[in-house]
Amino acid sequence: MSKIILITGASTGIGESCARHAVEAGHKVALAARSEDKLEALVKDLGEENALALPTDVTDPDAQERMVARAVEHYGRLDVVLANAGVGASARGTEAGSVESFQKMIEVNCLAVTYTAKFTLPHLRASKGHMVLTGSKASQGAMFGSVYSATKWFIRGYADNLGEELGEAGGRVTCLHPGMVDTPFFDEAKPDALRPDDIARAFLFAIDQPDHVLIPHLPVYPKPKK
Numbered sequence: 639m640s641k642i643i644l645i646t647g648a649s650t651g652i653g654e655s656c657a658r659h660a661v662e663a664g665h666k667v668a669l670a671a672r673s674e675d676k677l678e679a680l681v682k683d684l685g686e687e688n689a690l691a692l693p694t695d696v697t698d699p700d701a702q703e704r705m706v707a708r709a710v711e712h713y714g715r716l717d718v719v720l721a722n723a724g725v726g727a728s729a730r731g732t733e734a735g736s737v738e739s740f741q742k743m744i745e746v747n748c749l750a751v752t753y754t755a756k757f758t759l760p761h762l763r764a765s766k767g768h769m770v771l772t773g774s775k776a777s778q779g780a781m782f783g784s785v786y787s788a789t790k791w792f793i794r795g796y797a798d799n800l801g802e803e804l805g806e807a808g809g810r811v812t813c814l815h816p817g818m819v820d821t822p823f824f825d826e827a828k829p830d831a832l833r834p835d836d837i838a839r840a841f842l843f844a845i846d847q848p849d850h851v852l853i854p855h856l857p858v859y860p861k862p863k864k
């Protein structure tokens with residue numbers, strides 16, 4: 639069945655790849671991020687009948703409320719939400735990192751996800767839909783820095799609690815936990831990392847399960863080298 643999927647952080651990397659795979663699988667997508675030019679280019683690629691650009695800064699709750707309203711006005715419902723927008727910091731340690739980078743990571747990776755959930759949950763309740771959060775393998779170790787890891791611990795715990803909230807209405811919540819993925823998240827290419835496509839396939843696997851199946855957590859790691 640064709641699903642209506644709202645994706646935050648859709649302009650590049652994992653979010654963009656999830657959007658491409660979703661449309662290829664016959665779904666329709668609403669794409670949110672700040673970079674309007676990238677979203678418009680993606681909509682052109684995917685076809686206006688399949689994709690809608692919603693330029694949004696997810697740290698602004700009013701903007702997210704408008705984002706959700708526009709998606710629902712356009713498509714009539716929401717079946718899946720991928721709360722994926724996230725940022726890291728180039729200086730990783732707590733001592734080396736700037737206070738501003740800590741604030742930004744907590745604002746985008748944690749607070750903004752609560753806004754996404756707040757404004758989409760009524761629609762996901764109505765559709766008995768599926769919320770997917772992009773967590774990280776880093777929640778189990780400070781692979782990208784302690785503060786970043788802690789923001790993804792928040793996502794891990796929040797996913798479990800949201801699962802109870804949405805579960806009451808017959809919906810589902812899944813938390814993806816990618817290992818390192820080669821995306822613009824990093825300044826330099828990461829040759830041994832996963833590719834965004836690897837996460838997109840996992841995303842589709844999670845949302846394509848029959849209604850009686852729940853995948854609460856889905857780790858996707860690069861295979862260790864011998």
Ligand code: NJP
Binds near residue numbers: 649773776
């Ligand atoms: O990174 P990137 P990924 N408002 O930089 C958007 C997690 N993760 O795909 O606004 C709205 O290509 C930004 O769009 P723009 C990671 O923590 C990654 O790797 O136009 N959107 C872009 O679309 C994150 O949660 C790895 O700049 C905002 C997107 O977020 C998710 O995967 C490993 C925004 C970031 O795309 C996607 O990251 C892992 C704002 N204020 C978890 N700020 C990894 N790459 O290794 C940013 O375990 N965005």
